[in-house]
Amino acid sequence: MQAIDRLDRVIHEPARLKIMTHLYVVKSGDFVYLMRTTGLTRGNLSSHMTKLEEVGYVEVIKEFVDRKPVTMLSLTDQGRKAFLDYRKNMALALEGSS
Amino acid sequence: MMSESDLREAERKTYLSYFEDGIADIAGGLTILLFGLGMVFESSSLFIFSWLPIILFWPLKQAITYPRMGYVKFGPERQRRISRSMILMFLAGTLSLLLGIVAFLGFEGAVFDLRDFMMEYSPLLFGTLMAMAFALIAVLFEVRRFFGYAALTFGAWLSAYLFDIEPGPPVALAGGAIVLTGFALLISFLIKHPIPSE
Numbered sequence: 001m002q003a004i005d006r007l008d009r010v011i012h013e014p015a016r017l018k019i020m021t022h023l024y025v026v027k028s029g030d031f032v033y034l035m036r037t038t039g040l041t042r043g044n045l046s047s048h049m050t051k052l053e054e055v056g057y058v059e060v061i062k063e064f065v066d067r068k069p070v071t072m073l074s075l076t077d078q079g080r081k082a083f084l085d086y087r088k089n090m091a092l093a094l095e096g097s098s
Numbered sequence: 099m100m101s102e103s104d105l106r107e108a109e110r111k112t113y114l115s116y117f118e119d120g121i122a123d124i125a126g127g128l129t130i131l132l133f134g135l136g137m138v139f140e141s142s143s144l145f146i147f148s149w150l151p152i153i154l155f156w157p158l159k160q161a162i163t164y165p166r167m168g169y170v171k172f173g174p175e176r177q178r179r180i181s182r183s184m185i186l187m188f189l190a191g192t193l194s195l196l197l198g199i200v201a202f203l204g205f206e207g208a209v210f211d212l213r214d215f216m217m218e219y220s221p222l223l224f225g226t227l228m229a230m231a232f233a234l235i236a237v238l239f240e241v242r243r244f245f246g247y248a249a250l251t252f253g254a255w256l257s258a259y260l261f262d263i264e265p266g267p268p269v270a271l272a273g274g275a276i277v278l279t280g281f282a283l284l285i286s287f288l289i290k291h292p293i294p295s296e
Contacts, residue, residue, distance in 0.1 A: 021105075021108070022108075022112075025105055025106075025108045025109035025112060025173075026109065026112060026170050026171065026173060027172060027173050027174070027177075028170070028171045029168060029171070030168045030169045030170075031168070032165070032166070032167065032168030032169070032294055033167065033168025033169065033170050034168070035294050036166075036168055036291070036294065037112070042294070065169055066160055072169065072171065
Protein backbone atom coordinates (compact mmCIF):
# COMPACT_ATOMS: atom_id res chain seq x y z
CA MET A 1 0.00 0.00 0.00
CA GLN A 2 2.99 2.29 0.56
CA ALA A 3 3.71 2.20 -3.16
CA ILE A 4 0.21 3.55 -3.87
CA ASP A 5 0.87 6.42 -1.45
CA ARG A 6 4.07 7.20 -3.30
CA LEU A 7 2.30 7.56 -6.66
CA ASP A 8 2.82 11.03 -8.09
CA ARG A 9 -0.65 12.62 -8.15
CA VAL A 10 0.31 15.10 -10.84
CA ILE A 11 1.15 12.26 -13.25
CA HIS A 12 -1.61 9.95 -12.00
CA GLU A 13 -4.32 12.04 -13.72
CA PRO A 14 -5.11 10.07 -16.96
CA ALA A 15 -4.72 13.00 -19.39
CA ARG A 16 -1.39 14.03 -17.86
CA LEU A 17 -0.22 10.40 -17.82
CA LYS A 18 -0.92 10.26 -21.57
CA ILE A 19 1.01 13.49 -22.13
CA MET A 20 3.96 12.26 -20.06
CA THR A 21 4.01 8.89 -21.86
CA HIS A 22 3.94 10.44 -25.34
CA LEU A 23 6.61 12.97 -24.46
CA TYR A 24 8.75 10.30 -22.79
CA VAL A 25 9.13 8.28 -26.02
CA VAL A 26 10.41 11.26 -28.04
CA LYS A 27 12.85 14.09 -27.41
CA SER A 28 10.22 16.78 -28.01
CA GLY A 29 6.96 17.31 -29.85
CA ASP A 30 4.65 20.19 -30.68
CA PHE A 31 1.01 20.78 -29.68
CA VAL A 32 -0.39 19.10 -32.81
CA TYR A 33 1.60 15.93 -32.06
CA LEU A 34 0.28 15.83 -28.50
CA MET A 35 -3.32 16.64 -29.51
CA ARG A 36 -3.20 13.80 -32.03
CA THR A 37 -1.63 11.20 -29.76
CA THR A 38 -3.54 12.05 -26.57
CA GLY A 39 -6.90 12.91 -28.14
CA LEU A 40 -7.13 16.07 -26.01
CA THR A 41 -8.46 19.39 -27.28
CA ARG A 42 -6.09 22.35 -27.48
CA GLY A 43 -7.67 24.00 -24.42
CA ASN A 44 -7.56 20.83 -22.34
CA LEU A 45 -4.00 20.10 -23.37
CA SER A 46 -2.96 23.65 -22.60
CA SER A 47 -4.32 23.50 -19.04
CA HIS A 48 -2.61 20.17 -18.32
CA MET A 49 0.64 21.43 -19.83
CA THR A 50 0.50 24.46 -17.53
CA LYS A 51 0.19 22.14 -14.53
CA LEU A 52 3.10 19.96 -15.72
CA GLU A 53 5.19 23.06 -16.43
CA GLU A 54 4.47 24.44 -12.96
CA VAL A 55 5.89 21.33 -11.27
CA GLY A 56 8.90 21.39 -13.57
CA TYR A 57 8.15 18.19 -15.51
CA VAL A 58 7.75 19.83 -18.91
CA GLU A 59 9.56 22.66 -20.60
CA VAL A 60 8.44 24.79 -23.51
CA ILE A 61 10.99 25.52 -26.21
CA LYS A 62 10.26 28.07 -28.93
CA GLU A 63 12.16 27.29 -32.10
CA PHE A 64 12.05 27.74 -35.84
CA VAL A 65 11.37 24.80 -38.12
CA ASP A 66 11.77 25.73 -41.79
CA ARG A 67 11.56 29.42 -40.86
CA LYS A 68 8.25 28.92 -39.05
CA PRO A 69 7.99 29.42 -35.28
CA VAL A 70 7.06 26.17 -33.54
CA THR A 71 6.40 25.65 -29.84
CA MET A 72 8.06 22.37 -28.89
CA LEU A 73 7.32 20.62 -25.63
CA SER A 74 9.78 18.37 -23.91
CA LEU A 75 10.13 16.47 -20.63
CA THR A 76 12.75 17.90 -18.30
CA ASP A 77 15.24 15.58 -16.58
CA GLN A 78 13.08 15.95 -13.48
CA GLY A 79 10.01 14.99 -15.54
CA ARG A 80 11.72 11.90 -16.96
CA LYS A 81 12.79 10.80 -13.49
CA ALA A 82 9.27 11.44 -12.13
CA PHE A 83 7.78 9.33 -14.93
CA LEU A 84 10.22 6.46 -14.26
CA ASP A 85 9.47 6.63 -10.53
CA TYR A 86 5.75 6.65 -11.26
CA ARG A 87 6.06 3.52 -13.41
CA LYS A 88 8.13 1.79 -10.74
CA ASN A 89 5.68 2.66 -7.95
CA MET A 90 2.69 1.67 -10.04
CA ALA A 91 4.30 -1.70 -10.82
CA LEU A 92 5.00 -2.22 -7.09
CA ALA A 93 1.46 -1.21 -6.19
CA LEU A 94 -0.01 -3.65 -8.73
CA GLU A 95 2.32 -6.44 -7.55
CA GLY A 96 1.35 -5.76 -3.94
CA SER A 97 -2.36 -5.95 -4.71
CA SER A 98 -2.15 -9.25 -6.58
CA MET B 99 1.38 -0.32 -16.82
CA MET B 100 3.60 0.27 -19.81
CA SER B 101 6.72 -1.89 -19.88
CA GLU B 102 10.02 -0.80 -21.46
CA SER B 103 9.19 -2.77 -24.61
CA ASP B 104 5.75 -1.12 -24.77
CA LEU B 105 7.43 2.28 -24.67
CA ARG B 106 9.87 1.26 -27.41
CA GLU B 107 6.92 0.05 -29.47
CA ALA B 108 5.10 3.35 -28.86
CA GLU B 109 8.18 5.22 -30.09
CA ARG B 110 8.39 2.98 -33.15
CA LYS B 111 4.69 3.47 -33.93
CA THR B 112 5.09 7.24 -33.62
CA TYR B 113 8.04 7.13 -36.00
CA LEU B 114 6.25 4.90 -38.53
CA SER B 115 3.11 7.05 -38.43
CA TYR B 116 5.10 9.68 -40.33
CA PHE B 117 5.35 7.24 -43.28
CA GLU B 118 1.60 6.56 -43.44
CA ASP B 119 1.12 9.54 -45.78
CA GLY B 120 2.30 7.68 -48.90
CA ILE B 121 4.47 10.63 -50.01
CA ALA B 122 7.66 8.52 -50.12
CA ASP B 123 5.74 5.93 -52.18
CA ILE B 124 4.49 8.57 -54.62
CA ALA B 125 7.96 10.13 -54.97
CA GLY B 126 9.68 6.76 -55.45
CA GLY B 127 6.94 5.46 -57.76
CA LEU B 128 6.93 8.61 -59.92
CA THR B 129 10.71 8.33 -60.33
CA ILE B 130 10.35 4.75 -61.61
CA LEU B 131 7.32 5.69 -63.74
CA LEU B 132 9.11 8.61 -65.43
CA PHE B 133 12.22 6.46 -65.92
CA GLY B 134 10.08 3.78 -67.58
CA LEU B 135 8.23 6.32 -69.74
CA GLY B 136 11.62 7.82 -70.68
CA MET B 137 12.56 4.42 -72.11
CA VAL B 138 9.18 3.96 -73.84
CA PHE B 139 9.29 7.35 -75.56
CA GLU B 140 13.11 7.48 -75.78
CA SER B 141 12.92 10.89 -74.16
CA SER B 142 16.02 12.24 -72.41
CA SER B 143 13.99 14.98 -70.70
CA LEU B 144 11.83 12.33 -68.99
CA PHE B 145 15.01 10.67 -67.70
CA ILE B 146 16.21 14.02 -66.36
CA PHE B 147 12.83 14.85 -64.78
CA SER B 148 12.60 11.37 -63.23
CA TRP B 149 14.56 12.72 -60.22
CA LEU B 150 12.22 15.69 -59.73
CA PRO B 151 9.68 13.84 -57.51
CA ILE B 152 12.44 13.11 -54.97
CA ILE B 153 13.14 16.86 -54.72
CA LEU B 154 9.43 17.42 -54.00
CA PHE B 155 9.48 14.96 -51.09
CA TRP B 156 10.30 17.45 -48.28
CA PRO B 157 8.07 20.32 -49.45
CA LEU B 158 5.16 17.85 -49.65
CA LYS B 159 5.94 16.58 -46.15
CA GLN B 160 5.91 20.16 -44.89
CA ALA B 161 2.63 20.97 -46.62
CA ILE B 162 0.70 17.76 -45.96
CA THR B 163 2.17 15.67 -43.14
CA TYR B 164 3.41 18.03 -40.43
CA PRO B 165 0.26 20.19 -40.18
CA ARG B 166 -1.67 16.96 -39.49
CA MET B 167 0.83 14.94 -37.47
CA GLY B 168 2.78 17.70 -35.76
CA TYR B 169 6.53 18.18 -35.45
CA VAL B 170 8.47 15.63 -33.45
CA LYS B 171 12.13 15.33 -32.58
CA PHE B 172 13.06 11.76 -31.81
CA GLY B 173 15.46 10.62 -29.12
CA PRO B 174 19.23 10.24 -29.66
CA GLU B 175 18.98 6.52 -30.53
CA ARG B 176 16.48 7.13 -33.35
CA GLN B 177 18.38 10.24 -34.51
CA ARG B 178 21.58 8.19 -34.79
CA ARG B 179 19.71 5.54 -36.77
CA ILE B 180 18.25 8.15 -39.14
CA SER B 181 21.71 9.76 -39.63
CA ARG B 182 23.30 6.35 -40.32
CA SER B 183 20.52 5.60 -42.83
CA MET B 184 21.07 8.90 -44.63
CA ILE B 185 24.83 8.27 -44.86
CA LEU B 186 24.28 4.72 -46.15
CA MET B 187 21.76 5.97 -48.74
CA PHE B 188 24.25 8.63 -49.87
CA LEU B 189 27.06 6.04 -50.13
CA ALA B 190 24.80 3.64 -52.07
CA GLY B 191 23.82 6.45 -54.44
CA THR B 192 27.46 7.48 -54.95
CA LEU B 193 28.50 3.88 -55.61
CA SER B 194 25.68 3.46 -58.17
CA LEU B 195 26.75 6.68 -59.88
CA LEU B 196 30.39 5.51 -59.98
CA LEU B 197 29.24 2.19 -61.42
CA GLY B 198 27.32 4.08 -64.10
CA ILE B 199 30.33 6.26 -64.96
CA VAL B 200 32.63 3.21 -65.12
CA ALA B 201 30.12 1.43 -67.35
CA PHE B 202 29.84 4.48 -69.59
CA LEU B 203 33.57 5.03 -69.96
CA GLY B 204 34.58 1.37 -69.97
CA PHE B 205 37.94 -0.06 -68.99
CA GLU B 206 40.39 -0.22 -71.83
CA GLY B 207 42.62 -3.28 -71.63
CA ALA B 208 40.59 -4.83 -68.85
CA VAL B 209 40.26 -8.62 -68.60
CA PHE B 210 36.74 -8.30 -69.89
CA ASP B 211 34.91 -5.30 -71.23
CA LEU B 212 32.78 -4.12 -68.34
CA ARG B 213 30.74 -1.92 -70.64
CA ASP B 214 29.76 -4.89 -72.84
CA PHE B 215 28.99 -6.94 -69.76
CA MET B 216 26.79 -4.19 -68.34
CA MET B 217 25.00 -3.66 -71.67
CA GLU B 218 24.31 -7.40 -71.89
CA TYR B 219 22.91 -7.59 -68.39
CA SER B 220 21.64 -4.02 -68.10
CA PRO B 221 18.02 -4.98 -67.27
CA LEU B 222 19.22 -7.14 -64.38
CA LEU B 223 21.69 -4.49 -63.19
CA PHE B 224 19.14 -1.68 -63.30
CA GLY B 225 16.57 -3.95 -61.69
CA THR B 226 19.00 -4.84 -58.90
CA LEU B 227 19.95 -1.20 -58.30
CA MET B 228 16.34 -0.01 -58.14
CA ALA B 229 15.28 -2.96 -56.00
CA MET B 230 18.23 -2.34 -53.68
CA ALA B 231 17.22 1.31 -53.28
CA PHE B 232 13.70 0.28 -52.22
CA ALA B 233 14.99 -2.55 -50.02
CA LEU B 234 17.46 -0.16 -48.37
CA ILE B 235 14.60 2.22 -47.51
CA ALA B 236 12.60 -0.74 -46.16
CA VAL B 237 15.45 -1.84 -43.89
CA LEU B 238 16.90 1.48 -42.81
CA PHE B 239 13.64 3.35 -42.26
CA GLU B 240 11.71 0.23 -41.12
CA VAL B 241 8.98 0.73 -43.77
CA ARG B 242 8.32 -2.90 -44.69
CA ARG B 243 6.02 -2.28 -47.69
CA PHE B 244 9.06 -1.03 -49.60
CA PHE B 245 10.24 -4.66 -49.79
CA GLY B 246 7.17 -5.21 -51.99
CA TYR B 247 8.21 -2.31 -54.23
CA ALA B 248 11.72 -3.78 -54.42
CA ALA B 249 10.28 -7.11 -55.61
CA LEU B 250 7.93 -5.34 -58.05
CA THR B 251 10.65 -3.24 -59.73
CA PHE B 252 13.08 -6.14 -59.89
CA GLY B 253 10.30 -8.31 -61.35
CA ALA B 254 9.64 -5.68 -64.04
CA TRP B 255 13.30 -5.60 -65.14
CA LEU B 256 13.64 -9.37 -64.83
CA SER B 257 10.61 -9.94 -67.09
CA ALA B 258 12.17 -7.65 -69.71
CA TYR B 259 15.37 -9.71 -69.56
CA LEU B 260 13.70 -13.13 -69.56
CA PHE B 261 11.16 -12.41 -72.30
CA ASP B 262 13.59 -10.25 -74.26
CA ILE B 263 11.20 -7.29 -74.41
CA GLU B 264 11.76 -3.55 -74.06
CA PRO B 265 12.03 -2.80 -70.32
CA GLY B 266 10.20 0.54 -70.59
CA PRO B 267 6.57 -0.71 -70.38
CA PRO B 268 6.97 -3.15 -67.45
CA VAL B 269 9.09 -0.63 -65.51
CA ALA B 270 6.55 2.14 -66.15
CA LEU B 271 3.76 -0.23 -65.04
CA ALA B 272 5.64 -1.06 -61.83
CA GLY B 273 6.18 2.66 -61.17
CA GLY B 274 2.50 3.35 -61.88
CA ALA B 275 1.45 0.63 -59.41
CA ILE B 276 3.67 2.16 -56.70
CA VAL B 277 2.29 5.65 -57.40
CA LEU B 278 -1.30 4.34 -57.15
CA THR B 279 -0.48 2.62 -53.84
CA GLY B 280 1.02 5.91 -52.64
CA PHE B 281 -2.09 7.86 -53.62
CA ALA B 282 -4.33 5.29 -51.91
CA LEU B 283 -2.24 5.71 -48.74
CA LEU B 284 -2.34 9.49 -49.08
CA ILE B 285 -6.15 9.57 -49.42
CA SER B 286 -6.52 7.25 -46.44
CA PHE B 287 -4.06 9.44 -44.48
CA LEU B 288 -5.96 12.66 -45.33
CA ILE B 289 -9.25 11.10 -44.21
CA LYS B 290 -7.74 9.64 -41.04
CA HIS B 291 -5.79 12.76 -40.07
CA PRO B 292 -7.61 16.02 -40.77
CA ILE B 293 -5.83 19.24 -39.80
CA PRO B 294 -6.78 19.79 -36.13
CA SER B 295 -9.04 22.77 -35.52
CA GLU B 296 -7.90 25.54 -33.16
